[in-house]
Amino acid sequence: MSESRDLFSSDFCLAILGGGQLGKMMLYQTRQWDLRTKVMDASPEAPSRLACNEFVIGDLMDYDAVMAFGKDADLLTIEIENVNVEALEDLQNKGVEVFPQPKALRIIQNKAQQKLFYTDNNIPTAPFSRFAYTSEIEDSLANGGLAFPFVWKSARFGYDGQGVKIVREAADLEGLPNVECIAESLIPFTHELAVIVSRNVQGEVKTYPVVEMEFHPEANQVEYVLCPARIPEELSQKAQDIALKVSQGLGIVGLLAVEMFLTESGEILVNESAPRPHNSGHYSIEGSYTDQFEQHLRAILGLPLGRTDSKVPAVMVNLVGAEGHTGDVRYEGLDEILAMPGVSPHIYGKRKTRPFRKMGHVTIADASLEEARATAARVKSVIRVHAKSNK
Missing domain, CATH: 3.40.50.20 (Rossmann fold)
Structure with a gap:
């Protein structure tokens, strides 16, 4: 092209x-x-x-x-x-x-359609039930078609932890929107993983290394992304193979981020996919030979894909609005983290903060992944995203 x-x-x-x-x-x-x-x-x-x-x-x-x-x-x-x-x-x-093609976007926009795509294409994923309305779940529970606990997910418009809730008892259903949704088995897992696959117009395909994601327990948002994931090589290869299968089935030109669970028994299950640059790939700006944003452009423009391997291990920390803070944003601790080795902050330019809103991220690059993770914890303890005046 x-x-x-x-x-x-x-x-x-x-x-x-x-x-x-x-x-x-x-x-x-x-x-x-x-x-x-x-x-x-x-x-x-x-x-x-x-x-x-x-x-x-x-x-x-x-x-x-x-x-x-x-x-x-x-x-x-x-x-x-x-x-x-x-x-x-x-x-x-x-x-x-x-790009990505509208046909693939139709599938990915709807989590119920996504799950059906996985099962139809023999891609491992957690068992689920599909409901036209959330109100139908109570009947399913009463008739034995569904049992606690499970994960409720809105089929449409879920984003950044919204539209997802773990349901352990009937009271947890209260207040959920009455929309098309799925109820997914709650999977006991040891790691949450992600693989980004790039595909250009000519059909050239490359994958990024498997990353490990650590989530905030309340906001259901990624707090840390570690590259490479701390898992055995054979499991990394298995995760990449599954991501390639998802990408091939959808045929997306551009990037596809595939999020997965690694279970206690060593099984890898696809959680969901995103057809664009992704939070799990932000580390690549400092850590990779070709960052995910350049790779996306290479792919959709029909250019040769770049190297996807890492120059150095990296950990990404999400900067989100502090709880109890809404209003004009103020960043505290930037001077202190900039004095730390290998630290690169990215501020997104959102003038208003609110609890758990993504306001930026920090990448820590280090020859040692363990050292990078330790520095990331120090970054997290120091930096604060506050409001100049709470409302």
């Missing part, structure tokens, strides 16, 4: 749906390559607004807004999967290249 047209320092236009931190970090690379971009987001304060050539305010789920935004683009991609797929399909039919 790239040989037939000029991409860099040209009129070629890459359109990105979503202006959050993933889009901002993707724009690091478009700036380096002098690749013309335009971004659409519903928020006038979106982090990507300053780094693109053109910024458009619009609802990503609105058909007309997406059509108007994408009609003059040469290529369109996403940084969040909650977008209007019908518009993407129609743009594709009108000749606009769209």
Whole structure:
């Protein structure tokens, strides 16, 4: 694709749906390559607004807004999967290249459809039941079709720990939205893992190393990402093989992040997938020969894929808004963490903080993964994302 047209320092236009931190970090690379971009987001304060050539305010789920935004683009991609797929399909039919492909996005947007895709393609995943409405779960429990405990997941629009809840008793169902959902078996696991697979237009495929994720127990968000994962090589290979199978089945051009559970018995089960750069790959900016954002661009532009191995072990720490703090953001402890060896903070540019909102991340690179993890714990204990005045 790239040989037939000029991409860099040209009129070629890459359109990105979503202006959050993933889009901002993707724009690091478009700036380096002098690749013309335009971004659409519903928020006038979106982090990507300053780094693109053109910024458009619009609802990503609105058909007309997406059509108007994408009609003059040469290529369109996403940084969040909650977008209007019908518009993407129609743009594709009108000749606009769209990656990841709308057909795959339809599957991934709906967690029930995702789970059906895994079972239909013999991809190991936790047992589940599908419900048109949350209210149907009570009947299933009463009739023996479902038993406690299980994980409730909204089929649509779950993000950053929202739309997921562990249900251990009937009282835990109270207050859940009455929407299409799944009830998934609660899996006893030893590790949560992720593998990012990259695929370009020509069909070249590469995987990143398996990473290990440590989650915040209350927010259901990733606190730490460790690369490489602290698991035996044979399990790493098994996880990569499963991720490749998911990627092959979906046929996604671009990146696909596949999250997995490693069970106590050594089984690897796919949890869910995301067709875009992913929180589990942020370490790659400092840790990899080719970071995930550059790799995504290489893939969708039809360029050769870059090396995915690590230059150095790395640990990523998410910076999230502190509990009890809402309002204009204030970062405390940045000077102190910058004095630590191998520490690289990334501040996303969100002016307002709220509890558990992703506001940035810090990567710690070190020849020793153990030392990097220890430094990450010190970073976590020092830095605070507070509000200048609580409301």
